[in-house]
Amino acid sequence: MNIKQFKDDPLAHYSYAIVSDGKMALVDPSRNPMQYYRYAEEQNAQIVAVFETHPHADFVSSHLQISEQTGAVIYVSKMVGADYNHKTFDDGDSFKMGNITFKAVNTPGHSPDSITVVAEAEAKTALFTGDTLFIGDVGRPDLRENAGNMKAKRVDLAKKMYHTIKEKYTEFPDEALVYPAHGAGSLCGKNMSSDSSSTLGNERQGNWAFKEQTEEEFVEEILKDQPFIPSYFGFNVDINKTGAKNVQKAVAMANFILMAKEVEKDILVVDTRDEAAFKNSHLPNSFNIMARSENDKFETWLGAIVKPEEEFYLVLESVEKFDEILQRVAKIGYENQLKGILTLSAEVSNASEAFDLEDFKKNKDHYTIVDVRNKSEVEEGRIFENSFVIPLNELRSAAHQIPSNKPVVVHCAGGYRSAAGSSILAGKFEATKVYDLSDNIKDFTE
Template identity: 55%
Template sequence: MKIKQFEDKGLAHYSYAILSECAGQVVLVDPGRDPQPYYTYAEENNAKIVGVIETHPHADFVSSHLEISQKTGATIYTHSMVGADYPHQAFDEGAELQIGKIKLRSLHTPGHSPDSISIVLEHDGKDKAVFTGDTLFIGDVGRPDLRESAGNITAKREELARQMYHSTREKLMKLDDSVTVYPAHGSGSLCGKALSDANSSTIGMEKRSNYALQPMSEEAFVKVLTEDQPFIPKYFGYDVTLNKQGAPAYQPSIAGVKMLSKNYKPEAGALLVDARNEKEFKKGHYQGAINIQNGGKFETWLGSIIGPEEHYYLAAESEEQLQELIRKAAKIGYELLIKGAFVLDAVAETSSSVINVGEFRENQDNYTIVDIRNTSEVKDGQVFEKALHIPLPDLRERAKEIPTDKPVVVHCAGGYRSAAGSSIVEAALPQTRVLDLSEAVNDFKNNRK
């Protein structure tokens, strides 16, 4: 028996291949959008993919379960409450799947979603591992507030938090302390609030160290779980629906993105995501463009700033980067929203003002300062006492709340998000001088310590 963990760092997502060497068969758990890594693993081990288990309809990434099933003939297993639109076999509480000497057993563990399941792996008659999806993380449990208006069955966060209390205590914590815990996400995911950097643990270790598994009343658990959760990106409900339906095949969908000529000029009023480096963007860009720089979290911020009901153009500094960005967009199903993609290397329609940090430092009262960090970050302390707080995911809708009687300085925590934020404010307030504090914010943060 072998367990292979696949990691997508951009989405802090873990997926798994369970290999029965004696049977030459593989079962996948929560695969990502690109199916090729799983095909390659099966081929390397002279094995056939016979099953794909979806622990729930994921909100933060698009799964390739349907494509893999159509290509390999593998059966898709998921809980009947999902109401899946694709061919599948219900894998409800107590259902079992045998491959070689491995037995996979379903536990219905609602809490993150009403239809969540965890998969216990039994080998040689003993429970060895549990694949917990978004129910139990390392150091945390799944947030309960994503299914209030999405999915086949919706539920209020307080109701799901209560279900999580019972799922953890009556199901998962009853497993042997030695059972290895394999979650669907790690640190950096927005599916919880305190995920560890570790990629696995044990039931015993989590019972000792995970705040959510400590002795407490149901009421206390509901309170601690529902408070201080991170923001919900715009794309989360869209991905739940797409995963319930089954996404189109990955490579054909990417190939279907319309490629446009270099320095293409979108129509007036079009939504343009310009992913070039912020320095290049500030030198020259199209009016109204949003500067979401290519980086480790591009797909998260793309889906947090752009809504799934919108269609957008995508620009990059090279053909290679453009293809990379399309692949990243596809991880959340946003390649389907691209009106056209093009390389941009020569545009001077408009430019952005560059901040004089020294002048700002000495005369801060002469500026309106906008803090675009998340609410939880601001609770931990403000960088500037008089800053107006508007989180980046809300900025397009709320930019007109910003006073225009002074130049506007936008800041985040480290400089990456403020490039997007300042470009959004610049587009919304064209008559106002908008400045990006960028990485210089770190000097001000350090001075406050």
């Protein structure tokens, strides 16, 4: 059994290709299927099956496109009620590919329709656990309360997860390999390991969810301190239930404008350039959501700040970034909201106010300080005692809570979120200066 893991770093997403006897199966594929097609060519293998462990919230899957282009059968739980052609795959169902037998185990908890895909061959067992079992953690049960048309209550799902962990994996040996759909950095759990795989034996020993505890204790632990839920999560669940459009066709419709001088004033502009370039010159009504490299979680913050179906323009550093950034937008299904992709003319001169760091250090009380970190970070300790705490994903709707009688200074933990936050507030306050503390926050934390 030949298993290849693919990683999407910005979303901390793992997908898989399993090859046997000239055939290939995929598990939880990303939006753009080309990496899987290249691997199929390398292996001289035909893609015959796509397994969806559940309708994902944090990315759009390419399962429908792969099925249409390769003839592969999509396997998914009947609980999904999928709108695309598929075969249901639930407890007792199996599928043979070469010398591998795939089996389904219903593992509700993260969602009511989650399955674990079991692959068995030559005394080797691999568990593709989706968002049910992570390395060191389990999937959060609170996403479906905000998941568009596919709702489920968090307490009910937390209880289901308790029974899934206690009962659904008992038949598998300690040496069974565990391959999750996410790792550290994903918002689908809270304490995931940076390890990309594990064994069931290691999880039984080290994962908090397997320790002896009552249902009540388990529910309390899994529900506390979960990270925020970006506004696009429910939108993606609904897309994945229906099946996304061919990504190459979808992004081909993007309108490109070279060296733009202006756009409509009432349309949001998402500027992906480095904060220094943004502060030097940008269009009005611009939010600085940086996409400098894969280390920037651009997809997450785009989907947290910009609402599903809200129109926006996208500013690039260079035409060289066109394909890369467009594909990142498509990962969360936002390509249809794009009014246009721009590079900026040298005539664009709107600049951010220069920040006097030394004056701020000496006279902090002369400023209104806004902390845009997540609530769990703030609970570990405030950096400035009298700051207003508004997480970045809530800032657009909660900006009215911030007084405007003093200059505003925005900070986070390292500078990425404060660049976005300060650009959001700059558009809200016409007569109040807004500054980004940026990475100068280190002067107050080290």
